[in-house]
Amino acid sequence: MQSRISYRNLPQLFLKAREELICHFRPILNHFGLTEQQWRILRVLSEREQLEPWEICDICQILSPSLAGVLARMDDLGVISRSRVPEDQRRVIVRLSPRGSELVEEIAPLIQAQYRKLEEALGRELIDELYSVLDKVITGPHAPVERITLPARSPAPATPTEKRKRVPRSAARTAAKQ
Amino acid sequence: MQSRISYRNLPQLFLKAREELICHFRPILNHFGLTEQQWRILRVLSEREQLEPWEICDICQILSPSLAGVLARMDDLGVISRSRVPEDQRRVIVRLSPRGSELVEEIAPLIQAQYRKLEEALGRELIDELYSVLDKVITGPHAPVERITLPARSPAPATPTEKRKRVPRSAARTAAKQ
DNA sequence: AGAAGATCACTTCGATGTTAGGGAGTCAAC
DNA sequence: GTTGACTCCCTAACATCGAAGTGATCTTCT
Numbered sequence: 001m002q003s004r005i006s007y008r009n010l011p012q013l014f015l016k017a018r019e020e021l022i023c024h025f026r027p028i029l030n031h032f033g034l035t036e037q038q039w040r041i042l043r044v045l046s047e048r049e050q051l052e053p054w055e056i057c058d059i060c061q062i063l064s065p066s067l068a069g070v071l072a073r074m075d076d077l078g079v080i081s082r083s084r085v086p087e088d089q090r091r092v093i094v095r096l097s098p099r100g101s102e103l104v105e106e107i108a109p110l111i112q113a114q115y116r117k118l119e120e121a122l123g124r125e126l127i128d129e130l131y132s133v134l135d136k137v138i139t140g141p142h143a144p145v146e147r148i149t150l151p152a153r154s155p156a157p158a159t160p161t162e163k164r165k166r167v168p169r170s171a172a173r174t175a176a177k178q
Numbered sequence: 179m180q181s182r183i184s185y186r187n188l189p190q191l192f193l194k195a196r197e198e199l200i201c202h203f204r205p206i207l208n209h210f211g212l213t214e215q216q217w218r219i220l221r222v223l224s225e226r227e228q229l230e231p232w233e234i235c236d237i238c239q240i241l242s243p244s245l246a247g248v249l250a251r252m253d254d255l256g257v258i259s260r261s262r263v264p265e266d267q268r269r270v271i272v273r274l275s276p277r278g279s280e281l282v283e284e285i286a287p288l289i290q291a292q293y294r295k296l297e298e299a300l301g302r303e304l305i306d307e308l309y310s311v312l313d314k315v316i317t318g319p320h321a322p323v324e325r326i327t328l329p330a331r332s333p334a335p336a337t338p339t340e341k342r343k344r345v346p347r348s349a350a351r352t353a354a355k356q
Numbered sequence: 357a358g359a360a361g362a363t364c365a366c367t368t369c370g371a372t373g374t375t376a377g378g379g380a381g382t383c384a385a386c
Numbered sequence: 387g388t389t390g391a392c393t394c395c396c397t398a399a400c401a402t403c404g405a406a407g408t409g410a411t412c413t414t415c416t
Contacts, residue, residue: 010305011203012218013312014196015239020315022189024323030405031328035371040190053395061193066372068396073371075343082345090381090394092345113326121323126314127188133311134191136304137198145202145299148291150209167260167270167365169410208375213401231365244402246366251401268364268411345395347380362413373402382393 024118028110032103037062037070039107042079045096046104052085053092079103202296206288210281215240215248217285220257223274224282230263231270257281 022036029039040060045051053071057064071094074080079100085091096104119127136142200214207217218238223229231249235242249272252258257278263269274282297305314320 009218009221010308010312011196011200011214012239013309013316014192014199017312017315018189018192018196019239021192024325025189026404027325028328035404036189037372040187043187061190061197063373063375064395065374065376065397069372072343082343084345084347088382088394089347092395110326110328117324117326121321122315123320126311126320129311130188130315131191133304133307134188134195137195137300137308138191142301142304143299146295147202147205148288148295150206150288167262169262169267204374213374215402232363241403241405242365243367243404243406247401266364266412270365358416360413360415363411365408365410367408368406370405371403374400376398378395378397380394380396382391384389384391386387386389 021118024114025111028107028114032107034103034107035070037066038074038079039111041070041074041094042096042100042104043108045080045094046101046108050093050095053094056094074100199296202292203289206285206292210285212281212285213248215244216252216257217289219248219252219272220274220278220282221286223258223272224279224286228271228273231272234272252278 026036029036034042037060040062041056044056044059048055051059053064053067056062056071057067060067062070071080071082075082079097081095081097083093083095085093204214207214212220215238218240219234222234222237226233229237231242231245234240234249235245240248249258249260253260257275259273259275261271261273263271
């Protein structure tokens with residue numbers, strides 16, 4: 001009944017599997033007006049007391065440009081506070097605000113509960129297997145992946161001046177009516 | 179040297195693991211001016227001859243709103259063609275254009291080559307294990323995941339009228355200079 | 357036939373991902 | 387002390403994500 005990918009595509013499968021898990025938590029976060037990224041950051045901050053932006057980028061898998069906006073919004077919401085490092089005016093310290101701490105205290109148990117339901121459904125074995133395999137891919141002592149050499153080629157000539165094409169409604173049926 | 183996530187967070191790990199893989203392919207696609215999504219679509223179209231948007235959404239893990247834009251741009255680039263289904267004017271048929279076919283023929287071997295390098299580095303076992311585990315999560319006959327009940331609560335009162343906060347540069351050091 | 361309901365592609369809006377580049381601060385060499 | 391290289395955070399521009407909703411078309415029931 002459902003379509004299936006015929007060729008093997010790992011990144012694709014990762015995406016699908018991840019969605020299969022995250023979809024059970026998203027409603028909880030949405031309920032509190034938070035996004036996935038915002039929650040990741042709150043969660044990490046609740047454990048590390050204070051972090052610098054580059055650390056958050058690394059831990060939470062968020063690129064620096066994205067993080068800038070995310071932190072600004074979270075600051076607007078009043079769940080975090082940002083301040084400069086006195087010794088190095090380039091650097092920034094991010095902390096949880098009191099309100100942010102409350103929010104974590106309120107949400108964390110719910111996430112935890114949902115996680116248990118998930119664990120229950122998937123089975124302890126599968127969960128353990130998942131952690132194991134993912135760890136191997138991420139931190140694994142596998143040999144460095146070689147990079148193939150790309151053939152010289154001019155990148156696709158984008159035609160930005162053209163007007164966006166649309167799918168015309170075929171006149172067949174309309175014509176038939178008349 | 180690198181920070182590590184202390185608490186176990188599966189979606190997080192999925193993201194990181196996926197990035198660990200995709201980063202080896204992204205340069206290839208960028209070289210040809212393609213995005214990941216565009217390539218996924220091209221790849222699938224090269225195997226299925228013709229597809230409807232909802233099928234592409236399902237197979238490629240792309241939401242309908244995103245797909246609309248992606249297909250439009252690909253149409254602009256001339257790598258696909260879109261047409262209506264005569265019997266049902268709501269539906270659309272997406273096909274590969276000749277130029278799109280050429281592009282797939284050109285890129286596919288490169289992706290294939292890089293994939294072999296990856297397989298080589300990670301090891302056949304790990305790759306197999308990955309497919310196995312991911313399949314279990316996605317299609318697995320695991321019990322349905324229960325959903326916890328959310329406590330009644332008004333969502334976070336966003337304050338969109340406020341002006342975006344910035345991190346002030348502390349005056350400490352400047353003051354000390356004087 | 358006609359109205360209500362279901363489908364499908366598309367649009368809208370706010371937030372995030374990606375890539376490229378800018379501004380300020382730090383450090384070392386001159 | 388000034389220049390140049392570097393680092394860190396940030397902005398800009400564009401594409402995608404995720405939720406919600408629209409319009410047109412098809413289906414079903416009356």
